[in-house]
Structure formats: C-alpha cells, structure tokens
Amino acid sequence: MKIRRISWQQTIPLRRRVLWPNKPLEYCHIPEDDDGLHFGVFVDDLLVCVASVYLTLNKARLRKFATDPQYQNQGIGSQLLTFIITFLKGGTVDYFWCDARESALEFYKRFDMHVCSERFFKGEVAYYKMEVAL
Helix, strand or coil: CEEEEECHHHHHHHHHHHHCCCCCHHHHCCHHHHHCEEEEEEECCEEEEEEEEEEECCEEEEEEEEECHHHCCCCHHHHHHHHHHHHHHCCCCCEEEEEEEHHHHHHHHCCCCEECCCCEEECCEEEEEEEEEC
C-alpha cells in the first residue's frame, strides 16, 4: 500500500463509484478541486481510496473521502486520514474539519474529531460538522 498526492482528475472515478454512483462524472468535480490537495491510496498500482483537502487561512477541510467497497473495513481509510493529519501538522493549519455523514461519526471520533454542529441534511443524507485542533 502506498499513499501519495494525486491530481483531482484521478479522484473522480472513485468519488463517483462510491459517493454518487447515479450521477454523471461532472457532478463529482467541484470548482475548489483546482486549488485542493488530493491524496490517494494505491494497492498494487490500483487506486482504492481518495480524499481531498481544501485550505482556507489556518483551517483545512476534508471532502470527497471515498474508499472502494472491496477495500473498506481494512484500515485503509484510517491510514490515509492519519497521513493527511500528519501532513497538515507540518504546516500552518490549526484546525481540521469535515462535514461527516451521520453513519461515519464513530470513524472520525477515533481521530479525536468532535461534533460541533447540529445535524443537517444534504439531500436525504444526515451530516454533522466535526473538527479537531491540530
């Protein structure tokens, strides 16, 4: 397994397959991608997990975190998130945050992230804002 920086274009197929399988590829690209930091986990040269980070002043926002279903529950996403947090600690970022799906709250709590909002919805999916001070 190898973790490395990738282009936003490399994230799109996996984002779509995992997060929005019924949407067109264009739906999976956001304007902020051009300025974001994108990371990928490769297993035998196959991209199996992606995550994007968007920096604003002293804050970093995690978005579009997706792991191929065949590779979920194997610790790959945890290793990528650990890598990203360690990477961010080496810079000027004070806070790391995300809009976490309600179903993923326990996952993010393992990284000392805490809920800092009321529940809200994007479409029919429930989310909470979560953050951690770095």
